[in-house]
Amino acid sequence: MPKKVKLSELEQIGLNVRKARELKELSRAQVAFELDTTEKQITRVEYGEVNSGILTFVKLAKVLEVDIAYFFQKIK
Numbered sequence: 001m002p003k004k005v006k007l008s009e010l011e012q013i014g015l016n017v018r019k020a021r022e023l024k025e026l027s028r029a030q031v032a033f034e035l036d037t038t039e040k041q042i043t044r045v046e047y048g049e050v051n052s053g054i055l056t057f058v059k060l061a062k063v064l065e066v067d068i069a070y071f072f073q074k075i076k
Contacts, residue, residue, distance in 0.1 A: 009075050010048035016071045018046040020064040034063040 021031055021042075028042040035042070035056070044050045045060075061068040 010051060012048070012074055013071050014046040014048035016073055017060060017064075020060075020066045020070060021046075024064050026064070031060070031063055035059050 021028070028039045028046070032039045032042045041050070045052055045056070057068055057071055060071070
């Protein structure tokens with residue numbers, strides 16, 4: 001059961017990342033370039049397929065010009 005809860009949390013975080021990216025009207029490729037990573041990695045983050053480190057979210061927050069807390073909204 002804990003696996004399902006964690007997956008749900010990762011999916012919500014990914015959804016929040018995707019919303020922030022779309023609000024800035026940036027492509028995954030553009031974000032990946034700014035983070036010096038691949039578009040595939042950004043896709044995996046947005047779909048909740050990876051448990052990214054805090055530094056990834058710090059960099060994402062800077063690129064997407066949001067407070068880092070934005071990514072963790074609606075997490076219960």
